[in-house]
Amino acid sequence: MSSEIKRIEEIIAPTLTDLGYAIVRLQMQGDRHQTLQIMAERLDRKIMDVDDCAKISRAISPLLDVDDPIEDPYSLEVSSPGVDRPLVRAEDFERFAGFEAKVEMSYLIDGRKRFTGRLVGLVDGNVQILVDGVAQDLPFEDVVKAKLVLTDDLLAAASKEQGL
Template identity: 55%
Template structure:
């Protein structure tokens, strides 16, 4: 199992028990590794600095015991932000009606990059409407996806949408 998958498996129970959901776990770096953990509150409330600090302490304790990263590393805990990455199938459903950018592993209809309005999930496929037309993408084929910062997204994030 890849390192990030193993780390995610180790920290998920603690994070969920605290009332949060993992959005993304990423391990990057050269000289010194950086473990980036992105989480959000399960109740939908905005994340605070204290939330991130609480998660950081809990994750640090679990990782100290399990020790999945053999070299020195820096732990960074953050919220997903407004123009957040879309990492779970339910994210594509939740943010239907907002603009997103997606990149696929394998070309779909001769393309790997899609930008347009998310239309949700249909039969396990992520649906997006772009200037080039509608596309239905297999979730496992999506390499990267994130919301595009728009006025509509900002209004919705402020509870005005």
């Protein structure tokens, strides 16, 4: 995580928490005109809607304007992680244990960088995933990208969590 992204998180995280949200992921995207993407979720784990995104945007825009942590012009984009969400924090791998996930590593492990399988969780600092029934330990600090795979099980769990 860049120092710019860390600073942005320090600025906005307390306000988001006070409003009942948590940061899932912060990213700067684009070259000429950058976009600050803030992916957030509700602390009560209900589905986020457009009103939630607007509420977050209205609350954090003034904070970013005052502190001005981004030198170049940028656009602000607030979104929900969705059902097939990215897995970013260590607790994400625990929370979604039992579901299918795709994990990309920064280097080859057993001749490959990408793994798809059922998450076991975090074991001794490693993301453990069952790939074709075999447990694979992937060092958490070397995960480049990870996300849930949209499956019937995941959809059923999301529906149950929402009381649908």
